[in-house]
Amino acid sequence: MTMQSVQLDALDARLVEMLAVEPRIGVLELSRRLVVARGTVQARLDKLIARGAIKSFGPEVIPEAIGFGVMSFVTLEISQRYGHTAVAAHLADIPEVLEAHTITGSGDVLCRIVARSNADLQRVIDQIVGYEGIVRAHTIIALAELIHYRTLPLVKAASLA
Amino acid sequence: MTMQSVQLDALDARLVEMLAVEPRIGVLELSRRLVVARGTVQARLDKLIARGAIKSFGPEVIPEAIGFGVMSFVTLEISQRYGHTAVAAHLADIPEVLEAHTITGSGDVLCRIVARSNADLQRVIDQIVGYEGIVRAHTIIALAELIHYRTLPLVKAASLA
DNA sequence: GTACGAGTTGCGCAGACTGCTCAGCGTAAA
DNA sequence: TTTACGCTGAGCAGTCTGCGCAACTCGTAC
Numbered sequence: 001m002t003m004q005s006v007q008l009d010a011l012d013a014r015l016v017e018m019l020a021v022e023p024r025i026g027v028l029e030l031s032r033r034l035v036v037a038r039g040t041v042q043a044r045l046d047k048l049i050a051r052g053a054i055k056s057f058g059p060e061v062i063p064e065a066i067g068f069g070v071m072s073f074v075t076l077e078i079s080q081r082y083g084h085t086a087v088a089a090h091l092a093d094i095p096e097v098l099e100a101h102t103i104t105g106s107g108d109v110l111c112r113i114v115a116r117s118n119a120d121l122q123r124v125i126d127q128i129v130g131y132e133g134i135v136r137a138h139t140i141i142a143l144a145e146l147i148h149y150r151t152l153p154l155v156k157a158a159s160l161a
Numbered sequence: 162m163t164m165q166s167v168q169l170d171a172l173d174a175r176l177v178e179m180l181a182v183e184p185r186i187g188v189l190e191l192s193r194r195l196v197v198a199r200g201t202v203q204a205r206l207d208k209l210i211a212r213g214a215i216k217s218f219g220p221e222v223i224p225e226a227i228g229f230g231v232m233s234f235v236t237l238e239i240s241q242r243y244g245h246t247a248v249a250a251h252l253a254d255i256p257e258v259l260e261a262h263t264i265t266g267s268g269d270v271l272c273r274i275v276a277r278s279n280a281d282l283q284r285v286i287d288q289i290v291g292y293e294g295i296v297r298a299h300t301i302i303a304l305a306e307l308i309h310y311r312t313l314p315l316v317k318a319a320s321l322a
Numbered sequence: 323g324t325a326c327g328a329g330t331t332g333c334g335c336a337g338a339c340t341g342c343t344c345a346g347c348g349t350a351a352a
Numbered sequence: 353t354t355t356a357c358g359c360t361g362a363g364c365a366g367t368c369t370g371c372g373c374a375a376c377t378c379g380t381a382c
Contacts, residue, residue, distance in 0.1 A: 008227055016220055023218040028368060037331045042370090052226040057184035057218055059177055061312040065213040066319045067167045073234075073264070073271060088307035095314035101303040103234070109307065110234060114315065142262040146249035146270065151222040153256035154275065158227045189339060198360045203341085 008053070011036070013159030015044055016054070020152050023057065063098070068114040070121050071145075074128065075107035075138040082133030084109070090131045096124045107138060169214070172197070174320030176205055177215070181313050184218065224259070229275040231282050232306075235289065236268035236299040243294030245270070251292045257285045268299060 008016075014034060018025060027045070031038040048054045063071070078087050084102055091097045091111060100111035113128075115121035121141070129137050169177075175195060179186060188206070192199040209215045224232070239248050245263055252258045252272060261272035274289075276282035282300075290298050 016222060020217075020219040023220070026368065038369095039332085040330055043329075052223055055221040055223050056181075057220055058181040059184070059218055060216040060221075061177060061316055062213055062216050063312060063315060065167065066169055066316065068315065068319070071262070084305070084307060092308055095318035097308060098312065098315070099310040100307040101232070102305045102307060104302045104304060107301075110301065110303070111308070112310075140268075140271065141265045142271070143265065144245070144263045145260075146245060146263060147253055147258060147261040147272070149260040149273075151224060151259065154224060154229065154259070155222055155227065157256035158229070187339065199340095200361085201359055204358075 008155065008159045010159050011040075012044060012048060012053075013155050015041065016048070016155050017152060019057075020155075063114040067116055068096070070115045070118060071142040072113050072115070072121060073140045073142065074111050074113050074125065075103075075140075076109040076111065076128070077106075077135045077137075078108045079133050079135050087131070087133050090133065091128065094124065094127055097128070167212075169316065169320045171320050172201075173205060173209060173214075174316050176202065177209070177316050178313060180218075224275045228277055229257070231276045231279055232303040233274050233276070233282060234301045234303065235272050235274050235286065236264075236301075237270040237272065237289070238267075238296045238298075239269045240294050240296050248292070248294050251294065252289065255285065255288055258289070 011034065015030065018030060018033065027041050028038055031041045034041065045054075076087070078084070087109060088100065091100050091109075096113050096115055098112045098114060100109055102108060103110045113121070113124055115124050118141075121139075125137055125139060128134060172195065176191065179191060179194065188202050189199055192202045195202065206215075237248070239245070248270060249261065252261050252270075257274050257276055259273045259275060261270055263269060264271045274282070274285055276285050279302075282302075286298055286300060289295060
C-alpha cells in the first residue's frame with residue numbers, strides 16, 4: 001500500500017486522459033490508439049490502480065440532478081474533548097455530508113453538504129450540530145459552479161515533468 | 162437538457178450502488194443480480210445518463226497518489242470590476258485548481274487546490290493572485306480526510322422517499 | 323562481457339459481453 | 353376501448369476480455 005513511484009510518464013497520462021474522455025472505450029481500443037500492445041495498456045492500468053492513482057471507475061453522480069440542488073461548505077468547530085474520530089462517525093451517518101476534512105485556521109472541520117433546498121439545508125445543519133461534540137457551524141453556500149471538479153489538467157501537468 | 166424527473170426509484174438506486182461498488186460488473190451481470198431483464202438495466206442506465214444524474218464513468222484520479230499530497234481550500238476576494246467569468250477562465254488555466262465556486266459570505270470564490278508540498282502551494286497561490294482581478298486569497302489547508310467524497314449514501318437516501 | 327529482471331510485443335484461444343432488434347404483455351392514462 | 357410506455361425474454365453477429373506464452377530490448381549488477 002506504499003505509493004513510492006509517484007511519477008506518471010506520458011503513456012500513463014494519455015491513458016488516463018483517453019479514459020476520462022471516453023470511459024467505455026476498452027483496453028483493446030486504447031492499445032490501438034496509443035499504438036502499444038494490449039498487454040502494455042493492461043499492465044499500466046493495473047499498476048495505476050494498484051498504486052492508488054486511480055481509485056475506481058465508478059459512476060459520477062451529480063447531486064443536483066437527483067434533487068439536491070443546494071451545495072454548501074460548512075466549517076465546524078468541535079469540542080476539544082471529542083476526538084475527530086467521533087465527529088467523523090457522526091458526519092458519516094448523514095447522507096448529505098459528501099466529504100469532510102480537518103483543517104487549519106479558525107475552524108476544525110470543513111465539510112461539503114448538499115440539500116434539496118435552503119430550508120432543507122437548515123434541517124441538515126441542525127442534524128449536524130445536534131451532536132454534542134460539535135460546538136458550532138459556519139455555513140457558506142455555493143452559488144454557482146465555476147469549475148467542476150476535475151483532475152485531467154493535473155494529470156497532464158504531472159506527466160510533463 | 163432539462164432535468165425534471167428528478168426522482169430515483171429503488172431500482173435506480175440499487176443500480177448505481179452496484180456500479181459504484183463493482184464498476185467493471187457489466188450490464189448483463191447487473192441484470193442477473195437485480196433480477197430484471199437486460200434491456201431494463203440498459204434503459205435505466207441510459208436514462209440516468211441522459212437525465213444527467215450520472216455524469217460519467219471516468220477514472221477517479223487521486224491527486225495524492227500522483228504526487229500532489231497537499232490539499233487546500235482557498236477563498237478568493239475578487240475585484241468588482243472583473244466578472245466571475247474572467248476569473249474563472251484564469252483559474253481554469255491552472256491545473257492545480259481542481260474546482261471553483263462562487264459563494265456567499267465574506268469571500269467571493271472558493272476553490273480547491275492541490276500542490277506537491279507546502280512550498281509548492283505557495284507557488285500555486287502566487288500564480289492565482291498574480292491575476293489582477295483577484296484582490297486577495299485566504300488559504301485553508303486540509304490536514305486529514307475524514308470522509309472521502311461520496312454520493313452513495315445520498316443516492317440511497319434519495320430513493321427511500 | 324555476461325547474466326538477470328522488468329517491461330513490452332505479438333499471437334492465439336475459449337468464453338463472455340455488447341448493441342440491436344423484435345414480439346408479447348401488463349399497467350395506467352386518455 | 354384505445355394508446356402509450358415500460359418490462360420481459362430471446363436471438364444474432366461482432367467484439368472484447370482474461371489468460372498464457374515465446375521472443376526481444378534495455379538497464380543494471382556482477
